[in-house]
Amino acid sequence: AQKITQTQPGMFVQEKEAVTLDCTYDTSDQSYGLFWYKQPSSGEMIFLIYQGSYDEQNATEGRYSLNFQKARKSANLVISASQLGDSAMYFCAMRPNAGGTSYGKLTFGQGTILTVHP
């Protein structure tokens, strides 16, 4: 079984500053994927970034980067140069890769509400 833990219910950041959202995970699968999604108040889940467990480089997508520390089982999201539009709920999720248990199924954390102040 997979488990995702997001320990920060809420985070605040000043516009243009960087912010790190924490995510730790637990799994018995050898190969898995880690995801971050953004959910604005409109409710739609927006895919941000993906990291494979065997990827040697940390994933980056524009202002988003994933700080992947496999030994610590952490996959923190770093948002650089925060914008007002970044205010939303952020979810960390994981999925076993091919051959793993429950292949295809995403397991989500509880989420972190990010508020960007002007």
Place this chain on the structure above:
Amino acid sequence: GAGVSQTPSNKVTEKGKYVELRCDPISGHTALYWYRQSLGQGPEFLIYFQGTGAADDSGLPNDRFFAVRPEGSVSTLKIQRTERGDSAVYLCASSPNTDTQYFGPGTRLTVL
């Protein structure tokens, strides 16, 4: 191109009634997923289709919940004898094979 669409966007029903929630995936996506999101929580997996067949329905809470995808495209989540505890946002996602999942806007179900 068009994203995942879900209808209705909102559904209010009475306890004991039957409801159907529809999901139109992104064209060409073979995998389709249903999740349920309660207020203040992360989405919880319900069921996953690969083509027409349910590859994993381990998240369906009980036999009142059923989902179909008869032609490998549109899917319908069916809930019989609704209960107040079924109130939640039901999210649908699709992906090419089992790659990154792209979500629809959700259906907010309220059972009175």
